[in-house]
Amino acid sequence: EPEVTQTPSHQVTQMGQEVILRCVPISNHLYFYWYRQILGQKVEFLVSFYNNEISEKSEIFDDQFSVERPDGSNFTLKIRSTKLEDSAMYFCASSEGQPGKTQYFGPGTRLLVL
Amino acid sequence: AQSVTQPDIHITVSEGASLELRCNYSYGATPYLFWYVQSPGQGLQLLLKYFSGDTLVQGIKGFEAEFKRSQSSFNLRKPSVHWSDAAEYFCAVGVSSGTYKYIFGTGTRLKVLA
Numbered sequence: 300e301p302e303v304t305q306t307p308s309h310q311v312t313q314m315g316q317e318v319i320l321r322c323v324p325i326s327n328h329l330y331f332y333w334y335r336q337i338l339g340q341k342v343e344f345l346v347s348f349y350n351n352e353i354s355e356k357s358e359i360f361d362d363q364f365s366v367e368r369p370d371g372s373n374f375t376l377k378i379r380s381t382k383l384e385d386s387a388m389y390f391c392a393s394s395e396g397q398p399g400k401t402q403y404f405g406p407g408t409r410l411l412v413l
Numbered sequence: 414a415q416s417v418t419q420p421d422i423h424i425t426v427s428e429g430a431s432l433e434l435r436c437n438y439s440y441g442a443t444p445y446l447f448w449y450v451q452s453p454g455q456g457l458q459l460l461l462k463y464f465s466g467d468t469l470v471q472g473i474k475g476f477e478a479e480f481k482r483s484q485s486s487f488n489l490r491k492p493s494v495h496w497s498d499a500a501e502y503f504c505a506v507g508v509s510s511g512t513y514k515y516i517f518g519t520g521t522r523l524k525v526l527a
Contacts, residue, residue, distance in 0.1 A: 305456075332514065342457070342503060342517040355512035390457060397513035401447070406456035 303405035322391030419518035436504030445507035
């Protein structure tokens with residue numbers, strides 16, 4: 300069964316450093332998402348992406364964040380200058396379409412900012 | 414505003430006992446409802462979903478959920494819990510404000526006693 304994959308599974312970085320989280324969505328999916336889960340808290344929507352542009356971003360998704368689909372398979376989330384509060388689990392998701400279609404989640408990348 | 418409430422942060426049941434996890438949502442339109450399970454260190458696995466039709470939906474691992482529009486609820490049930498069901502369970506509603514995205518509840522952590 301096709302699945303969403305994410306790399307790395309864990310990343311530790313120093314505050315102020317740039318990180319890139321990578322995702323490979325399911326191949327025939329058209330909509331891509333990033334969500335974040337701070338430890339002990341709920342999963343929160345960050346951004347949605349369709350047709351090579353951002354469809355919607357949340358208040359969390361400030362200028363420090365960016366997303367791109369550099370080729371036909373990868374979908375990346377970049378944090379330019381990490382802050383302590385960026386420490387979280389980041390989930391990538393993809394779906395065939397909208398609305399109502401199921402979003403399939405990757406296993407997540409646990410980011411720790413020191 | 415759209416929201417999902419899972420009133421129980423922690424639930425402990427004995428193996429073999431029945432289980433019900435509560436979920437209430439607030440959304441003005443027809444909801445798309447989901448339950449996901451997250452095992453420690455793992456990603457989000459879809460248990461079941463409700464889009465329309467029969468209000469009692471069956472999922473994987475013996476779980477079912479019932480949509481009750483009058484109560485704005487989508488409670489998850491299992492008749493006999495197994496030790497491997499210990500995990501965190503998230504209810505989510507798919508909303509179409511802006512782009513289509515998920516709003517998650519805060520989760521219920523299930524502990525199973527042998």
